[in-house]
Amino acid sequence: MSGRAENSGGISGEKSSSYGPPSGKRRSFLGALLTLGSFCVAALLSVPLIRFTLFPILRRTTELEPSPLGPLTDFTSLTEPLSKTIQVEQVDGWRKAVSEKTVYVTKDGHGQLCALSSICPHLGCTVPWVSAKKEFVCPCHGAVFAPDGSRVSGPALRGMDSLATTTTDGQLLVRFQYFRQLVSDKEVMD
Amino acid sequence: MNSTDRNENGPSRIPQTGFRGWLDRRTGLDGLLRTALDEPVPGGARFAYIFGSGLLFIFLSQVITGVFLALYYVPSADHAHTTVAYISKVVTAGSFLRSLHSYGASAMVIVLLLHLSQTYIYGAYKGRRELLWISGCALFGLVMAMAFTGYLLPWDQRAYFATAVGTNAIGEVPFIGGMLTRLVRGGTEMGTLTISRFFVAHVFLIPACIFALVASHIFLFRSAGAAGPITENPYKPTAKSEPFYPRQVLMDLSLTALLLVGLGMLAFFIAAPLGPAADPANAQYVPRPDWYYLPIFQWLKYWHGAASAIGVLVIPTILALAVIALPFLDRSIERRPWKRPGAMGAFAFIMFGLVGLGLRSEYQDHHDPAVAQQLGRQKAEEDEYMRKPFEPDLSAASLAAANVNLADPLAAKGKTIFEAQSCNACHGDGGIGTAAAPALVAISAKFPSDQLTNLLQHPTAKMTAGAMPAVDLPTGDMKALIAYLESLK
Numbered sequence: 001m002s003g004r005a006e007n008s009g010g011i012s013g014e015k016s017s018s019y020g021p022p023s024g025k026r027r028s029f030l031g032a033l034l035t036l037g038s039f040c041v042a043a044l045l046s047v048p049l050i051r052f053t054l055f056p057i058l059r060r061t062t063e064l065e066p067s068p069l070g071p072l073t074d075f076t077s078l079t080e081p082l083s084k085t086i087q088v089e090q091v092d093g094w095r096k097a098v099s100e101k102t103v104y105v106t107k108d109g110h111g112q113l114c115a116l117s118s119i120c121p122h123l124g125c126t127v128p129w130v131s132a133k134k135e136f137v138c139p140c141h142g143a144v145f146a147p148d149g150s151r152v153s154g155p156a157l158r159g160m161d162s163l164a165t166t167t168t169d170g171q172l173l174v175r176f177q178y179f180r181q182l183v184s185d186k187e188v189m190d
Numbered sequence: 191m192n193s194t195d196r197n198e199n200g201p202s203r204i205p206q207t208g209f210r211g212w213l214d215r216r217t218g219l220d221g222l223l224r225t226a227l228d229e230p231v232p233g234g235a236r237f238a239y240i241f242g243s244g245l246l247f248i249f250l251s252q253v254i255t256g257v258f259l260a261l262y263y264v265p266s267a268d269h270a271h272t273t274v275a276y277i278s279k280v281v282t283a284g285s286f287l288r289s290l291h292s293y294g295a296s297a298m299v300i301v302l303l304l305h306l307s308q309t310y311i312y313g314a315y316k317g318r319r320e321l322l323w324i325s326g327c328a329l330f331g332l333v334m335a336m337a338f339t340g341y342l343l344p345w346d347q348r349a350y351f352a353t354a355v356g357t358n359a360i361g362e363v364p365f366i367g368g369m370l371t372r373l374v375r376g377g378t379e380m381g382t383l384t385i386s387r388f389f390v391a392h393v394f395l396i397p398a399c400i401f402a403l404v405a406s407h408i409f410l411f412r413s414a415g416a417a418g419p420i421t422e423n424p425y426k427p428t429a430k431s432e433p434f435y436p437r438q439v440l441m442d443l444s445l446t447a448l449l450l451v452g453l454g455m456l457a458f459f460i461a462a463p464l465g466p467a468a469d470p471a472n473a474q475y476v477p478r479p480d481w482y483y484l485p486i487f488q489w490l491k492y493w494h495g496a497a498s499a500i501g502v503l504v505i506p507t508i509l510a511l512a513v514i515a516l517p518f519l520d521r522s523i524e525r526r527p528w529k530r531p532g533a534m535g536a537f538a539f540i541m542f543g544l545v546g547l548g549l550r551s552e553y554q555d556h557h558d559p560a561v562a563q564q565l566g567r568q569k570a571e572e573d574e575y576m577r578k579p580f581e582p583d584l585s586a587a588s589l590a591a592a593n594v595n596l597a598d599p600l601a602a603k604g605k606t607i608f609e610a611q612s613c614n615a616c617h618g619d620g621g622i623g624t625a626a627a628p629a630l631v632a633i634s635a636k637f638p639s640d641q642l643t644n645l646l647q648h649p650t651a652k653m654t655a656g657a658m659p660a661v662d663l664p665t666g667d668m669k670a671l672i673a674y675l676e677s678l679k
Contacts, residue, residue, distance in 0.1 A: 031435075034439070034443075048283035049254070049258055051282045051283045055283075091582055094269070094276035094580075095269075095584070096582040097584075140612060140657075
């Protein structure tokens with residue numbers, strides 16, 4: 001193939017002079033211009049491709065929406081942690097997963113309403129409230145927590161995890177999150 | 191090629207020093223570039239010759255946009271439509287890239303027809319260029335196959351029904367038609383296996399063939415040499431030639447620029463449509479293929495029963511063979527169109543025939559009130575679907591959890607116990623199973639309730655080894671738990 005190209009004049013039998021090819025200088029200037037132009041167009045065209053690819057990184061799509069716990073009035077006369085089942089909707093790209101999570105509405109050390117995740121910070125079992133003992137006792141490995149969620153005894157390295165709550169129109173809302181297990185400080189899992 | 195060839199003669203030779211010189215000595219890239227750019231164009235550069243490189247450009251654009259679309263696309267009946275909707279409605283630049291890919295397919299067919307027409311009218315298939323023509327015919331078939339397979343992938347109503355009709359038409363082939371349809375569909379009906387097959391063909395098989403054939407098409411082109419003007423002898427070329435670069439390159443680039451701007455604007459301002467997800471149960475839907483398949487669609491309407499073999503198999507086969515064998519059938523050296531009335535007549539007949547069939551199909555659709563009304567409704571449904579915000583798929587795990595909206599109060603109580611006892615920590619919400627413990631869905635099919643109760647109270651050694659504790663519950667609670675487990679289907 002290359003041999004033929006090298007005899008570019010071979011077909012016509014002579015060099016292509018009748019069309020007056022541009023001088024070397026003009027030709028290489030045109031070449032540089034075309035190369036530059038192609039690079040610019042390619043760069044421009046790659047913008048949508050890059051934005052398309054980076055979409056999931058630039059926009060968090062795994063955000064959890066706050067879930068309603070019920071009217072505030074339900075919790076004013078709280079004497080012990082109250083178990084509530086919430087529906088958590090987690091968007092994962094083009095699909096969403098709806099799962100039910102148990103959270104506890106309780107009072108923190110200052111007597112303020114707060115929400116606790118029922119997932120044990122030790123290894124992730126669901127921690128039930130044991131009314132008779134006035135304690136949370138994890139059935140898996142025996143971690144024990146006080147009514148405000150603070151650690152009492154057992155293998156857990158920290159107390160139960162509190163969840164961010166907000167109040168809208170007299171409704172208590174909770175934003176569910178997952179936290180890393182087996183560490184002494186609360187760390188949100190992304 | 192040897193280095194003396196590259197470094198001497200010619201006005202544009204650049205001294206081979208520094209990085210470029212080193213790269214060239216190692217790779218011979220400069221020689222390759224020169225081979226490409228110094229391609230002799232007999233009779234000089236012309237706008238008539240620009241379509242081939244235009245096709246190459248669209249093909250590359252299709253490959254690039256296609257690869258990127260595959261970042262989000264999932265080829266299954268459950269997810270194909272959702273993922274295409276996600277691309278169109280949610281992902282940044284997604285609608286633009288999908289539209290570029292979709293309109294690119296139409297542009298490819300148009301430029302391909304122009305390329306083919308130019309070759310035919312200029313008599314460029316003649317003489318020494320037989321293999322070039324044949325490889326071009328194969329590429330034509332492959333491009334049409336790409337259009338056919340790609341059309342199904344969005345899995346919306348339009349895609350589903352058009353492909354149902356298209357694959358049915360394959361069934362008209364005598365004797366083996368039914369088998370062919372089943373082969374293409376992956377079964378008797380269209381379904382998720384059809385998507386898999388079309389996806390593999392569209393993304394792996396056909397593109398691989400196109401790459402190979404484009405390479406051989408260009409190789410054969412350079413071996414035979416460009417055809418040149420219509421006065422050029424197809425066996426022994428005599429015209430003076432001009433190098434491909436710069437004038438022909440600039441002309442080719444003008445088409446590329448036109449396609450780039452045209453397709454870019456179209457894709458930017460008019461999003462490629464996506465209708466509601468395929469609903470095979472919809473009996474009203476009036477299927478219509480994309481414009482380039484309309485003539486064939488109309489043609490097939492005229493052939494029924496015993497005669498269908500002629501219309502579906504015999505005539506198209508003869509036509510295809512005649513087209514492929516054209517360089518062997520037409521050996522004359524005459525290339526001027528006005529001296530080839532037979533060839534031009536046949537060309538005009540086929541082109542007018544195709545356009546006429548396409549227009550006839552459109553005409554019939556517009557003049558049948560029932561069809562026109564239904565097509566209008568389908569268009570309106572598509573527009574409405576495009577306006578709706580994206581709705582994510584509910585994952586299978588959620589469905590299992592959602593199934594537990596229990597009518598039976600005993601089972602509902604059991605569900606509370608299931609969660610309070612942390613059974614879901616290992617067996618998953620709704621008993622769907624996790625890495626730590628097996629699924630409990632459909633467990634009642636394995637164990638009758640008394641055996642299940644016994645198993646929960648006295649787990650086997652294997653269960654205990656997997657950290658399953660013995661469940662110690664009052665009789666009423668245990669009954670509720672069992673009722674719940676039995677409700678998991």
